[in-house]
Amino acid sequence: MIAIINIGIYISIIIVAVIYIIVVRENYEPDISFLTMLTIFFVSEIISFILFNLSTEMWFDQETSLKLWYGALISGSISIGIWASVHAIELNKRSKVRYLPVLISISVFGILISFFVNPNLFIVVESNSNYLYLSQNNIFLIWFLIYNGLIITISSITQITGFQNYSDRDLGVLFNYFGITFIFRIINHSIFLLFDTLFLKNLVIVAYFLNLIIILIIIIKKPNFFVVFTNKIYDFIIFHKSGILLYSYNFQTNKEFDDSLLKGSILIGINHILNNFSNVKNQLDLIKLQDKEVIFQFNNELGFATLLVAKHKNTILERSVNKFNNEFSKKFEANLVNLNGLVDISNFSDTKTIIDQFFKRYILIK
Numbered sequence: 001m002i003a004i005i006n007i008g009i010y011i012s013i014i015i016v017a018v019i020y021i022i023v024v025r026e027n028y029e030p031d032i033s034f035l036t037m038l039t040i041f042f043v044s045e046i047i048s049f050i051l052f053n054l055s056t057e058m059w060f061d062q063e064t065s066l067k068l069w070y071g072a073l074i075s076g077s078i079s080i081g082i083w084a085s086v087h088a089i090e091l092n093k094r095s096k097v098r099y100l101p102v103l104i105s106i107s108v109f110g111i112l113i114s115f116f117v118n119p120n121l122f123i124v125v126e127s128n129s130n131y132l133y134l135s136q137n138n139i140f141l142i143w144f145l146i147y148n149g150l151i152i153t154i155s156s157i158t159q160i161t162g163f164q165n166y167s168d169r170d171l172g173v174l175f176n177y178f179g180i181t182f183i184f185r186i187i188n189h190s191i192f193l194l195f196d197t198l199f200l201k202n203l204v205i206v207a208y209f210l211n212l213i214i215i216l217i218i219i220i221k222k223p224n225f226f227v228v229f230t231n232k233i234y235d236f237i238i239f240h241k242s243g244i245l246l247y248s249y250n251f252q253t254n255k256e257f258d259d260s261l262l263k264g265s266i267l268i269g270i271n272h273i274l275n276n277f278s279n280v281k282n283q284l285d286l287i288k289l290q291d292k293e294v295i296f297q298f299n300n301e302l303g304f305a306t307l308l309v310a311k312h313k314n315t316i317l318e319r320s321v322n323k324f325n326n327e328f329s330k331k332f333e334a335n336l337v338n339l340n341g342l343v344d345i346s347n348f349s350d351t352k353t354i355i356d357q358f359f360k361r362y363i364l365i366k
Contacts, residue, residue, distance in 0.1 A: 003053035006205055010049055010212065014042075017216045032315075037086045044079035048072050049208050056131055056201055062124040065131050069124075070116055077112060077147060080186060081105045084151045084158075091162030093312055101154045108147045115140040132196040141193065148190045152183050174218045181210040232311040233362050234292065236355065238328070238348070240336075241303040247351040251362050256352070297321050302329055302336040324358045 051072035055065045085102040092098040115121060121140060125132040135141050159179045166172035185207030192200040238247040249256050293313040298305035306328075308321055329336075331354065335347045 003057040003059065006053050007050050010046070010209065013209075013212060013216065014046065017220065020220060034086070034090070037082060041079055041082045041086070044075045044082060045208070045212070048076035048079055049205075051075065052204070052208075055133075058126065058129050058131060062126075062131070066122060066124055066133070069122065069131075069133050073144075074113065074116065076189065077109060080148075080151045080182070081109055083182070084154045088154055088158045091158050091165050093165075101158070105147075105150060105154065108143070108150055112140075112143050112147050115143065130198065130201075134196065135193065144193060145190055148186050152186055155179055155182060168222065171218070171222050174214070174222065178211070178214045178218065181207060181214055185211055233308060233317065233359065234311075235307075235309040236359075237307040237309075238351065239305060239307075241305070244345070246304060246345055247348045249352065249355055251359070295321050297325055299325060299329060302333065304328075304336060320358045324354055327354050327357070 051068045054060070055068035055072055059065070060068070085105060088101040089098050115137065118137065118140075121137050122133040122135055125134060156179070159175060163172050163176075166175070185204065188200060188203045188207050192204050233251045236249045236251070237245070239245050247256070292309050292311060295308040295310060295313055295317055296305065297318075306321055306325055308317065310317055328351065331350070332348060
């Protein structure tokens with residue numbers, strides 16, 4: 001009965017969180033690949049938690065319970081591997097070996113999975129109203145501990161060395177807490193596999209709940225987690241094909257700035273683009289920035305272009321810039337059409353409201 005209660009509470013927490021996210025869904029605009037991996041992590045966690053609870057209580061016969069136990073071990077290993085991989089990839093986007101931890105984890109996990117074809121990997125022992133699982137293969141235990149130790153090592157090193165890559169420092173601190181509970185859960189599960197006791201079983205269940213609660217707190221409290229995990233945007237520049245700077249904004253200072261602050265490769269690149277506005281698509285490579293990327297979009301009909309300097313270029317930012325351009329065109333169409341002679345750029349001073357609308361996540365992290 002305790003297993004059903006645990007599962008009911010666990011699923012209820014997830015349902016409440018999902019309902020909340022759906023209600024305030026306008027705050028979330030996740031990258032599809034990142035969301036996919038996060039979904040796989042959550043599904044694996046849920047399956048692992050359910051199977052772990054069902055397999056350790058005497059709801060089914062021993063043969064069925066053993067299969068559920070295998071399923072819990074496999075899905076649990078998948079979930080921690082997925083998280084460690086996503087964590088390492090996201091925090092080390094500039095690293096040339098960012099995928100190395102993933103490849104190592106997959107290799108060790110493949111070895112671990114090969115053991116489950118052995119029907120005598122565990123024996124099932126009845127104890128009161130619980131099943132105990134005693135390993136009959138020391139080599140499997142060694143590889144299981146190696147895999148868990150590897151995940152702990154990857155997660156710890158990634159969090160420590162990559163902490164400065166968090167765009168939102170508070171988000172990084174929250175992930176410190178999650179990392180502690182994550183490691184706590186893995187260590188408890190490893191010990192439980194060696195010494196199957198009711199106390200250790202309950203510790204594993206508590207660790208599952210702690211993991212779930214903290215990651216949901218992160219998602220709810222920091223919706224920019226989906227968008228700005230490690231990304232930053234720096235300068236946003238709008239200029240007319242005549243060479244006039246219409247508006248510029250710096251996200252690191254949360255202040256507008258003028259063309260006197262534009263310098264180096266940005267200014268050179270913009271000048272080349274302005275001289276070849278009709279063929280602007282081929283001019284973007286003239287802007288070279290070290291450790292930064294440029295998102296550039298233009299409107300030939302109204303004769304203006306926007307340039308966004310970011311740490312990483314992605315589809316979310318590109319969509320945001322496109323939405324900004326559409327709204328900017330609607331709001332200032334009359335000003336842009338009649339733009340000639342002496343230009344009063346104060347007409348575009350209300351641009352900040354559009355920036356707040358489409359880039360609020362990046363402004364909030366300051």
